Amino acid sequence: MDSIAIQGGARLNGTIPVSGAKNSALKLMAASILTDQPLRLTNMPRLADTKFLGRLLRELGVEVAENGHTEVGGGEQETLFHAARITSTFAPYDLVRQMRASFNVLGPLLARTGEARVSLPGGCTIGARPVDLHLQALTAMGVEIELDEGYVIARAPKGLKGAEIEFPFVSVGATEHALLAAVLADGTTVLKKAAREPEIGDLARCLVAMGAKVEGIDTDELVITGVGSLGGATWSVIPDRIEMGSYAVAAAMAGGEVRLTRGRADLIQALTDKMVEAGVEVTPTDDGVIVKRDPARRLKAVNVATEVYPGFATDLQAQFMALMTTADGESVIHENIFENRFMHAPELGRLGADIHVHAGEAVVKGVEVLHGAQVMATDLRASVSLVIAGLVAEGETTVGRVYHLDRGFERLEEKLGACGAQIRRIKGEDHDH
Ligand code: UD1
Numbered sequence: 298m299d300s301i302a303i304q305g306g307a308r309l310n311g312t313i314p315v316s317g318a319k320n321s322a323l324k325l326m327a328a329s330i331l332t333d334q335p336l337r338l339t340n341m342p343r344l345a346d347t348k349f350l351g352r353l354l355r356e357l358g359v360e361v362a363e364n365g366h367t368e369v370g371g372g373e374q375e376t377l378f379h380a381a382r383i384t385s386t387f388a389p390y391d392l393v394r395q396m397r398a399s400f401n402v403l404g405p406l407l408a409r410t411g412e413a414r415v416s417l418p419g420g421c422t423i424g425a426r427p428v429d430l431h432l433q434a435l436t437a438m439g440v441e442i443e444l445d446e447g448y449v450i451a452r453a454p455k456g457l458k459g460a461e462i463e464f465p466f467v468s469v470g471a472t473e474h475a476l477l478a479a480v481l482a483d484g485t486t487v488l489k490k491a492a493r494e495p496e497i498g499d500l501a502r503c504l505v506a507m508g509a510k511v512e513g514i515d516t517d518e519l520v521i522t523g524v525g526s527l528g529g530a531t532w533s534v535i536p537d538r539i540e541m542g543s544y545a546v547a548a549a550m551a552g553g554e555v556r557l558t559r560g561r562a563d564l565i566q567a568l569t570d571k572m573v574e575a576g577v578e579v580t581p582t583d584d585g586v587i588v589k590r591d592p593a594r595r596l597k598a599v600n601v602a603t604e605v606y607p608g609f610a611t612d613l614q615a616q617f618m619a620l621m622t623t624a625d626g627e628s629v630i631h632e633n634i635f636e637n638r639f640m641h642a643p644e645l646g647r648l649g650a651d652i653h654v655h656a657g658e659a660v661v662k663g664v665e666v667l668h669g670a671q672v673m674a675t676d677l678r679a680s681v682s683l684v685i686a687g688l689v690a691e692g693e694t695t696v697g698r699v700y701h702l703d704r705g706f707e708r709l710e711e712k713l714g715a716c717g718a719q720i721r722r723i724k725g726e727d728h729d730h
Contacts, residue, residue, distance in 0.1 A: 298697065298698060298699070298700060298725040299476065299699045299700070299703075299722055299723060299725045300695050300697045300698075300699055300722075300723045300725065301684060301695070301696045301699050301702070301709075301710060301720060301722055301723070302695045302696075302720070302721050302723055303396065303669075303684060303687035303688060303690075303693065303694045303695075303696070303718065303719060303720045304589060304669075304692075304693055304719035304720075305636060305667070305669055305687055305688060305689050305690040305691055305692060305693075305694060305719075306689065306691065306719075307551065307688070307717050307718055307719050308551055308552050308553035308563075308592060308717060309547065309548050309551040309553040309554075309555050309688070309713070309716040309718060310553040310554055310555065310716055310717055310718055311555060311556070311715055311716035311717065312555070312556045312557075312558055312715075312716075313544045313555060313556070313557050313558070313712045313713075313716060314557075314558050314559045314712075314713070315536045315537055315540055315541045315544075315558065315559045315585065316337075316340075316342040316352070316536075316537050316540055316559075316707045317340035317341055317342045317345065317374075317533075317534030317535070317537060317706075318342070318495075318496055318499070318534055318535050318536060318537035318538065318539070319342055319344055319346055319537060319540075319705050320398075320469075320494075320496045320541075321495075321496035321499045321500065321534050321535050321537075321538070321579055322338065322341055322342055322347055322534050323346060323347065323350055323396075323398040323401070323479070324343075324376060324398070324401060324473045324496065324500045325338055325499070325500060325503055325532060325534060325713070326338070326347065326350050326351070326354060326376075327350075327398075327402050327404075327405050327477060327713075328405065328477060328503060328504060328507070329354065329359055329378030329379070329380050329402045330354070330357065330359065330380050330402060330406060330408075330409055330528050331380075331381065331405050331408060331409055331477070331480065331481060331504075331507070332507060332526070332527040332529060333380060333381050333382070334379075334507075334527075334528045335378065335379040335529045336378045336379070336503075336507070336529055336530055336532070337375060337376075337377050337378075337529070337530070337531040337532070338375060338376050338377075338378065338531075338532055338533075338534055339365075339373070339375040339531065339532070339533045339534070340374070340375075340533045340534040340536075340559075341363075341374045341375055341376045341534055342374075342534070342537065342584055342707050343363075343707055344373060344703065344704060344705060344706075344707055345700065345703045345704045346396050346398070346704045346705060347376075348393065349395050349396045349399065349660060350396065350398065350399055351376070351387055352392060353392040353393070353399050354378065354380075354402075356385060356387075356388075356389075356392065357380070357383055357384065357385050357386070357387075357388070357402065357406070357666055358380065358382055358383045358384030358385060359378055359379065359380040359383075359651055360378070360379040360380075360381070361376060361377070361379045361469065361699075362376065362379075363375075363376050363377055364376070364377065366705070368682075369455065370708070372665035375474070376487060376543065377443035379673075380409075383406070383409055383410050386406045386410050386412050386413045386414060386546075387413075387414045387415075388392035388400075388402055388406075388413070388415040388416055388722060389405070389416060389661050390416035390447060390448075392416075393415065393416040393417070393418050394416065394418065394542055395615070396704070397418040397470075398418075398470070399413060399415075399418065400416075400417070400418040400428060400431070400470075400474075401470065401473060401474050401477065402415060403415040403435070403451060403474070403477035404431075404435060404474045404475070404477040405478070407435065407440055407451055407452075407453050407457060407479050408477070408478050408480070408481040409481070411452065411453050411454055411456060411500040412451065412452050412453070412454075413449075413450075413451050414449070414450050415449050415451070416447060416448055417444075417447050417449060426635075428470070428471075430464055430465070430468050430470075430471035431468075431470060431471045431474045431475075432449065433462075434460075434462050434464075434471055434475035434478070434488075435451065435456060435474070435475075435478060437460040437461075437462050438453075438457045438458055438459070438460045438462075438475075438478055438482055438486065439453055439455070439456075439457055439458040439460070440453045440457065440478075441453070441454075444563055447723075448477075448710060453685075456482070456483055457479070457481065457482035457483065457523075458482055458483050458484055458517070459477055459479065459482045459483060459484030459485045459521075459522075459523055460482075460486055460487075461486070461487045461489070462486065462487065462489065463489035463490055464489065464490040464491065465490075466489070466490070467490055467491075467492045467517075467605045468492060469494050469496070469497065471485075471492075472488060472491045472492040472497055472561040472623070473492075473496075473497055473500055474521070474716075475488055476488065476497070476500065476501060476504070476511070476519060476521060477500075477504075477632070479521040479523060479567075480504050480509040480511070480521055480523065480524065480527065481508075481523055481524065481525075481526070481527065481684040482521075482523040483523055484522075484523055485520065485521065485522050485523070485604065486519075486520075486521045486523070487518065487520050488518065488519040488520075488521070489517070489518050489520070490517055491516075491517050491519045491660075492516060492517075492605060492606070493511075493515055493516065493571065493605070493606050493607070494518055494605070494606040495515075495535055495538060495564055495606065495667075496535060496537075498514050498515045499534070499535040499574030501514045501519065502514060502532075502584065503530060503532040504527070506530040506531075506532060507526055507527040507528055507529065507530045507556075507681070508526070508527045508528050509524060509527060510522040512552075520576055529594065535561075535564075536559060536560040536561050536564065536565035537560075538560075538561070538565050538610070539610065539612045539613060539678070539705070540705070540706060540707075541557055541560040541561075541564065541585070541586075542565045542568045542610065542613045542616065543563055543616050543678075543681050543706070544557055544611070544686070544712070544713075545557060545565065545568065545569065545572065545579070545588045546568070546572070546588060546613070546616040546617060546619070546620050546685055546698055547616075547684070547685050547688060547713065547718075548588040548589075548590065548716075549572055549575075549577040549590050549596070549620055550619065550620050550623075550685050550686070550688050550689055551589055551591025551592070551688040551689060552590045552591065553589075553590070553592070553716070553717070554587065554588070554589045555586075555587070555588050555589075555716055556582070556585065556586075556587045557585035557586050557588070558582075558584050559583045559584055559585065560584060560585035560586070561584070561585070562581035562582070562585060562586045565586070565613075566607065567604075567607060567608055567609040567610070567615070568585065568609065568610070568613050569581075571599055571601055571609065571617065572588070572599070572620075573660070574599045574603070575596040575597050575598070575599045575620070575621075575624060576590075576594065576595075576596045576597050577589070577590050577596065578590065586614055586677065590700075595623070595624065595625045595663075596620070596623070596624040596625065597624060597625055597626060598621055598624040598625060598626030598628040598661070598663050599621075599624075599628060600628055600629040600630070600631075600632060601614070601617055601628075601630055601631070602630075603631065603632050603633050604633060604634075605634070609634065611633075611634035611635055611638065612678050613678070614632055614638065614678070615638075615641045615678045615679045615681070615682035616678065616681060616682045617630070618630055618641065618642070618645065618652070618659060618661060618682060619641075619645060619650075619682040619683070619685040620642065620659045620685065621663065621665055621685040622645055622648075622650035622651075622652070622661060622663065622664060622667060622686060623664060623665070623667060623689060624661075624663040625663055626662075626663055627660060627661065627662050627663070628660075628661045628663070629658060629659070629660055629661075630658065630659040630660075630661060631657060631658050632657050632658070632659075633657070636657065636690060638676075638679050639654045639659055639675060640675040640679055641646075641675065641676075641679035641682045641693065642654050642659055644672040644673060644674075644675065645672075645682065645683070645686055646666040647670045647671075647672050648668060648669070648670050648683075648686050648687070648690050648694065649666065649668045649688070649690070650664060650665045650667060650673065651663075651664055666689075666691055667686055667689055667690035668690055668691050668692060669687065669690040669691060669693045670690070671693040671694075671695045671697065672687075672694065672695070672696055672697070673696070673697045673698055674696055674697065674698045674699060674701040674702060676701055677701050677702070677704050677705045678705075680696060680698070680702040680703070681702060681706060681709070683696045684696055684702070684709070684720070685724035686722075687716060688713075695723070699722070701717075710722050714720055
């Protein structure tokens with residue numbers, strides 16, 4: 298297993314291009330199942346997660362072809378997905394367990410072929426993450442569902458029917474899943490209390506480009522009028538606001554001046570508001586932000602609470618906690634989306650951070666210095682928070698189990714290294730992940 302070693306203390310100065318959003322790319326890839334025409338996705342991130350899903354799509358009969366060149370200054374990466382014929386409707390445990398978003402092939406398979414057998418998902422260990430809302434939405438659309446030995450066996454012999462669905466609480470995955478299924482359903486589907494994350498808007502707009510009828514995009518009520526078939530499209534994946542936010546926090550932590558390009562400032566407003574409150578200079582630009590911080594001045598501790606979009610993203614909570622470990626004062630961090638999403642707190646503690654977790658809340662008392670140590674990545678976003686802390690920890694920090702990081706961050710060590718970070722990957726023997 299690979300690990301990443303960081304020598305703390307270097308300032309960050311330079312430019313970091315933001316990649317396409319993992320969480321959007323995965324759902325757009327699933328949308329390729331809905332049509333027998335080619336779907337060309339540009340600005341595609343090259344990640345372990347997109348590779349996993351590509352493998353699953355190939356198993357189902359989708360042709361997947363990667364094109365373009367990759368470079369750290371922002372290459373032109375695209376992937377062509379062509380589901381001319383679906384040859385299998387079976388998504389095995391081995392492929393779904395590695396990445397939760399694979400579960401979202403269920404709806405499109407049902408919409409295209411009327412049947413599917415998909416394993417229940419695994420994914421990051423951040424609290425209980427059921428898929429009950431996904432299944433309830435599909436059931437409301439006339440799907441017969443049976444659970445058998447960890448598999449969802451679903452049938453819609455007469456096709457999917459439009460339905461009015463009100464989610465009991467906001468779920469990104471369930472909203473996207475219902476949307477993916479509804480575009481080919483017979484009649485109109487209304488999704489109430491829909492999630493409004495930008496990646497859902499991206500998916501909905503791509504589906505419209507493919508010929509779907511979706512109204513209320515970016516609001517909490519989506520109205521989808523089913524169509525008989527969808528065509529192909531070329532679609533550019535929205536910038537990754539979580540990657541962008543992570544580098545913004547990294548720059549604020551290390552000090553210096555970093556320009557984030559190929560992004561969108563509005564997507565990380567809730568984060569940058571808090572960074573400004575803490576004493577970081579953030580200037581929006583046409584395609585991103587400039588983050589500037591004088592390392593001689595300590596940041597001020599501020600409180601955050603994670604919320605659904607446009608609130609503070611749960612996927613940026615760990616990174617912000619890392620930033621607060623050396624701020625002046627006490628910061629209270631409240632996690633409202635996932636229970637048990639504080640596994641990074643004890644790891645940050647190994648670097649000398651003073652954090653107490655109790656019932657969905659972490660209290661971070663800022664310390665003057667962190668000290669390098671060996672730490673372990675526990676999930677995707679937690680692992681980048683350890684890298685961020687390592688940027689200022691005295692001496693060397695080694696982050697183990699970086700396969701978590703590779704799931705969602707494209708060429709992280711190159712992007713940070715280009716700005717002056719002393720960071721390197723240590724190749725391990727086990728290449729399983
Ligand atoms: C997506 C993102 C993830 C992000 C999260 C919240 C992807 C691939 N992942 O995850 O990075 O952290 O949104 O912004 O896009 N829930 C249920 N039943 C369900 C579905 C969800 O109880 O059927 C619960 C979850 O356990 C959680 C909450 O609802 O407590 C929100 O989860 P959800 O918004 O669905 O997150 P994901 O789509 O899994």
